[in-house]
Amino acid sequence: MRRPTNSRLARLQPSGIRRIHALSQQHPGCIALALGEPEFDTPKEICEEVSHALDRGETHYPPNNGTAHLREDIARFMAASGVAFSPQEIIVTAGATEALSATFLALLDPGDEVIIPLPAFGLYESIVTACHAQPVFLDTCASGFQISEAALAQVVSSRTKAIVITSPNNPTGCALNAASLDAIRRVAAQTGIYVVCDDVYYRLVYTSCFERMAVRHASLAEQLIVVESFSKPWAMTGWRLGWVGAKEDVSVEIAKAHQYLVSSVPAFLMPAAQRALAVDPAPILDVYRRRRELVLCELKAMGLPVVVPDGAFYAFPSIQKTGLVSEDFCERAIREAGVAVVPGTCFGAEGFIRLSYCVSDDDLREGLVRLKRFVQQLI
Numbered sequence: 027m028r029r030p031t032n033s034r035l036a037r038l039q040p041s042g043i044r045r046i047h048a049l050s051q052q053h054p055g056c057i058a059l060a061l062g063e064p065e066f067d068t069p070k071e072i073c074e075e076v077s078h079a080l081d082r083g084e085t086h087y088p089p090n091n092g093t094a095h096l097r098e099d100i101a102r103f104m105a106a107s108g109v110a111f112s113p114q115e116i117i118v119t120a121g122a123t124e125a126l127s128a129t130f131l132a133l134l135d136p137g138d139e140v141i142i143p144l145p146a147f148g149l150y151e152s153i154v155t156a157c158h159a160q161p162v163f164l165d166t167c168a169s170g171f172q173i174s175e176a177a178l179a180q181v182v183s184s185r186t187k188a189i190v191i192t193s194p195n196n197p198t199g200c201a202l203n204a205a206s207l208d209a210i211r212r213v214a215a216q217t218g219i220y221v222v223c224d225d226v227y228y229r230l231v232y233t234s235c236f237e238r239m240a241v242r243h244a245s246l247a248e249q250l251i252v253v254e255s256f257s258k259p260w261a262m263t264g265w266r267l268g269w270v271g272a273k274e275d276v277s278v279e280i281a282k283a284h285q286y287l288v289s290s291v292p293a294f295l296m297p298a299a300q301r302a303l304a305v306d307p308a309p310i311l312d313v314y315r316r317r318r319e320l321v322l323c324e325l326k327a328m329g330l331p332v333v334v335p336d337g338a339f340y341a342f343p344s345i346q347k348t349g350l351v352s353e354d355f356c357e358r359a360i361r362e363a364g365v366a367v368v369p370g371t372c373f374g375a376e377g378f379i380r381l382s383y384c385v386s387d388d389d390l391r392e393g394l395v396r397l398k399r400f401v402q403q404l405i
Contacts, residue, residue, distance in 0.1 A: 038152050042372035046356055050366035057385075057393040058366040062196060062340065064384045066261040069305055075298035088293040090285045092118030092269070096296045100269055103303045107228075108241035109252060111271035117281050118269050118296065120288045122226050122255035125270040127153050128283035129222060129251055132276070133187055134159040141181055141189040143173055145342065145373035147196045162186070167375055170333055171200040175209035182213060188220035191239060194227040197373045197380035198342040199335020201236050211243040220276075222251045226268070229259040229307055231337035232315050248273050251280075256299060258338075259307040267291060267299050314339050317383040317390055324394040328401045339384040342370070346377045348404040355379060363400035365393045
């Protein structure tokens with residue numbers, strides 16, 4: 027008889043977001059407002075760099091952490107927004123997913139705890155669990171998706187190793203305000219826990235008062251780990267490129283995990299990553315801003331309360347007045363209305379749905395018409 031597999035992995039479930047998307051594809055004509063993937067193609071000038079790199083023969087093993095030129099460019103790019111890491115403290119990764127996996131693999135011992143404010147992308151819980159550590163959840167739904175010092179202090183224990191924050195957030199689109207960032211700093215300074223900042227959406231922000239944790243509280247640098255990605259701002263989801271920055275003692279350990287997970291990202295993609303850093307995503311952001319206004323207007327007309335998203339390309343309205351739990355709401359919306367949205371339970375928050383507006387204008391408008399018709403039948 028064979029031995030059992032990893033008991034922690036056996037506890038994990040496949041992505042609920044992907045399950046909903048797959049269900050929508052079983053219904054011809056269904057409009058999917060479910061995935062967080064820009065419908066835009068990667069800008070041509072970025073794609074062209076791959077051909078140039080291949081023509082130059084850049085098909086051999088690159089440095090594990092990324093080429094010196096790319097890491098220097100990333101360090102300058104981060105410094106321009108107020109985040110200071112040296113090129114030697116940056117690791118180029120296979121997307122933010124691998125950056126987070128390498129980070130938690132480097133940080134966590136079995137039995138350690140990681141605080142995950144909810145709602146949250148389910149990836150965090152899965153990685154922490156796979157590392158034989160324990161996710162500890164902090165529900166922020168009642169506080170407008172913000173974090174108070176008292177609430178955070180209540181979930182910190184002697185085994186807490188880190189807190190992971192996403193601002194702007196997936197699924198809410200909300201950014202942590204100054205009071206929330208200050209609360210995290212005070213608790214982290216008192217306890218020594220790491221603050222893992224998943225900043226993949228920070229280039230997609232609609233408010234002038236947005237602040238990044240790593241900028242507002244640079245004095246916490248020894249405990250800060252910053253993850254970024256090329257996927258969202260430059261429509262490069264399929265490229266699987268990201269990076270992570272941390273002070274040297276920590277980045278050395280993350281680099282070990284990265285080396286044994288993927289060795290490196292492909293050599294011929296790195297010049298394209300350099301080119302992307304010079305491409306301004308503002309035109310795409312303008313499109314998302316316009317779509318956000320449409321979504322907020324239509325949700326108001328449907329009678330679905332929503333906290334106004336500060337960034338990203340999601341809205342997270344409450345559906346409590348429909349009387350349905352979110353799983354039932356979303357499955358029925360696919361079958362009865364031909365529109366797919368994601369249940370809040372995928373993010374640890376019952377009573378909500380996530381709506382993505384990174385789809386074409388035509389699909390968004392028609393999807394909202396169908397969703398409104400469906401909601402009106404329920405209320």
